[in-house]
Amino acid sequence: MQIAVLSGKGGTGKTTVSTNLAKLINVRYIDCDVEEPNGFIFLKPEGIKSQEVSIPVPYVDEDKCTHCKKCIDICQFNALVHTNKVILFEKLCHGCGACRAVCPTMAITEKDRPIGKIEVGYNGDMECLGGTLNVTEPMAGPIISKLKSMIDDKTTILDCSPGSSCNVVKPLLGVDYAVLVTEPTEFGLHDLKIAVELVRKMDIPFGVVINRLSQEDNTTSRYLKDENINIVGTIPFDRNIAVMYSKGELLINDDKYKKLFTDITHNIEEAIGCSL
Amino acid sequence: MKICISSTVDNINGMTDGRFGRCPFYAIYDDATKEYEFVANDGAKEAQGAGLKAAQQVVDNGVEVVITGNVGPNAMRVLESGNIKIYKILGDKVKEQVDYYNEGKLISISKPGASHMGIR
Numbered sequence: 396m397q398i399a400v401l402s403g404k405g406g407t408g409k410t411t412v413s414t415n416l417a418k419l420i421n422v423r424y425i426d427c428d429v430e431e432p433n434g435f436i437f438l439k440p441e442g443i444k445s446q447e448v449s450i451p452v453p454y455v456d457e458d459k460c461t462h463c464k465k466c467i468d469i470c471q472f473n474a475l476v477h478t479n480k481v482i483l484f485e486k487l488c489h490g491c492g493a494c495r496a497v498c499p500t501m502a503i504t505e506k507d508r509p510i511g512k513i514e515v516g517y518n519g520d521m522e523c524l525g526g527t528l529n530v531t532e533p534m535a536g537p538i539i540s541k542l543k544s545m546i547d548d549k550t551t552i553l554d555c556s557p558g559s560s561c562n563v564v565k566p567l568l569g570v571d572y573a574v575l576v577t578e579p580t581e582f583g584l585h586d587l588k589i590a591v592e593l594v595r596k597m598d599i600p601f602g603v604v605i606n607r608l609s610q611e612d613n614t615t616s617r618y619l620k621d622e623n624i625n626i627v628g629t630i631p632f633d634r635n636i637a638v639m640y641s642k643g644e645l646l647i648n649d650d651k652y653k654k655l656f657t658d659i660t661h662n663i664e665e666a667i668g669c670s671l
Numbered sequence: 672m673k674i675c676i677s678s679t680v681d682n683i684n685g686m687t688d689g690r691f692g693r694c695p696f697y698a699i700y701d702d703a704t705k706e707y708e709f710v711a712n713d714g715a716k717e718a719q720g721a722g723l724k725a726a727q728q729v730v731d732n733g734v735e736v737v738i739t740g741n742v743g744p745n746a747m748r749v750l751e752s753g754n755i756k757i758y759k760i761l762g763d764k765v766k767e768q769v770d771y772y773n774e775g776k777l778i779s780i781s782k783p784g785a786s787h788m789g790i791r
Contacts, residue, residue: 467727473720476727478753484745487720 396550396671397570398663399599403586405557407578408606408630410434411640412659413554415647416574418521419656420671422550425542426525427566429511429535434554436643440516440523447512448526448538450490451505455481459502466494466503486533511538513545539565550671558586559593567594572667573601574627574659579613587615591624602627602666604659625666628659674700675729676760676768677739681709683766689740692722693789698765699732721789722746729755738768738777741784757781 400413409428414437417424426434453466457480467475474487475494485508495503511528524545526538539562553570556562567573573594577587587603594601602625605615609632619626630636630652639646646652664670677694679686688694693715699708710732714725722742726749729737737750738758750757758777760768771777 473714473717473723473727476723476730476749478730478749480752482749482752484720484723484748487723487745 396548396572396667396669397546397553398551398572398574399553399555399567399570400574400576401555401559401563401567401590401594402557402576403559403588403590404577404583407557407576407583408604409557409576410437410554411606411630411646412574412576412604413552414438415645415652415656416659417552418518418645419647419653420550420660421519421521422552422671423522423546424524424552424554425546425566426523426554427539427542427562428554428556429526429528429538429542430556430562432525432527435514435516435523435525437645438518438521438523439643440518443514443516445512445514447509448541449507449509450488450534450537451492452485452488452490452508453483453492453494453503454506455483456502456504457481459500461500461502463499465497465499469493469497486531489534490537510534513538513541515545535562536565542566543568559589563593564597567597567599570599572663573599574663575601575603576606577603577615578607579605579609579615581614584615584618588618591622600666601625602662604628604630606630607632625662627662627666628655630655672702672736673732673734674702674736674738674769674772675732675734676700676765677712677737678709678765681711683707685765686763687738687740687760687765687768689760690789691737691739691742692725692746694725694739697725697729697732699734700769702769720745722786723749726750726753729753736772738772739780741788742780743786743788744783745786747783 400409426432476482510532513526528535553566577583608629676698677688678696678698679688681696714721726746730753736756757780761771
């Protein structure tokens with residue numbers, strides 16, 4: 396069972412929902428927001444083991460190169476240019492290997508270029524995984540794929556990136572349920588609609604958590620009602636929550652908020668029709 | 672010698688384009704024949720690496736001088752490695768640029784501009 400937590404808009408509380416939920420039901424947590432990972436701040440895993448992630452980039456042996464430019468023509472990402480020799484722009488390279496495949500003189504070999512790292516640690520007996528993309532690197536995909544390859548079919552909560560880009564689609568592939576976190580503002584609603592469109596297109600059953608709720612009747616709840624979307628939980632607009640968050644504390648340490656997440660868990664269980 | 676000017680249209684009476692990588696056309700002037708040839712910029716519609724694709728096209732056309740507004744860091748590296756001189760557009764008409772160049776009025780560009788300038 397895999398449950399993804401996404402939002403469309405950034406800063407709506409994905410990490411709050413996913414870390415608290417994962418700890419409450421004691422299942423594996425993965426921080427897939429590799430550009431801005433902060434789940435470990437709340438879960439504080441110990442005994443962290445780290446491994447490097449790299450992508451293969453071409454290396455051209457100039458003695459063997461016949462300047463046929465086949466590698467330049469095949470590259471869909473414009474990462475290779477030929478002036479008097481082949482020049483690689485490695486940040487544009489997706490590591491697809493097409494240039495190596497078309498080279499008639501086998502002048503191209505591949506070298507690994509590190510783009511980030513993956514960390515695995517434990518909070519009690521709860522497994523926590525997270526990836527970090529190196530600063531200035533443009534491509535998070537390979538790290539997310541690597542993270543997903545490291546898990547089995549045990550229940551896992553995936554904390555996604557904001558938005559609806561490839562970095563969100565990648566973790567969503569093969570998940571059983573999606574929790575969409577939103578806030579009752581115009582921006583929140585706008586981006587929620589994009590996220591809804593995404594999960595509907597991908598045929599993933601989903602429910603919504605409304606965070607920072609100050610009044611029950613708002614444009615977001617009206618939209619959800621009109622669209623027949625299940626609200627699996629709400630988190631109030633509460634100063635105390637902000638204080639706990641800013642200290643890096645899990646909300647479930649407080650009994651009042653623990654009840655909120657227990658309710659969310661029950662609602663998700665009901666929606667997917669089995670226990671977590 | 673060939674001179675390449677980034678242009679908004681395929682006409683010498685048209686306006687120049689300050690973007691190097693994502694301008695729609697290049698006016699390529701050959702001072703041996705005194706004639707202009709217009710080529711569509713292959714880079715303009717690329718999802719990524721527009722400047723690189725454009726620079727490759729300029730290199731492949733045997734251009735020695737580029738007159739444009741802004742060259743990104745990647746395209747700059749390609750043009751430099753192809754020993755192409757880069758100058759800043761003066762005024763806004765395509766046809767005036769070659770005269771300005773011959774009169775020595777153009778200022779050379781030696782530093783790359785911001786990347787992704789042409790994406791709007």
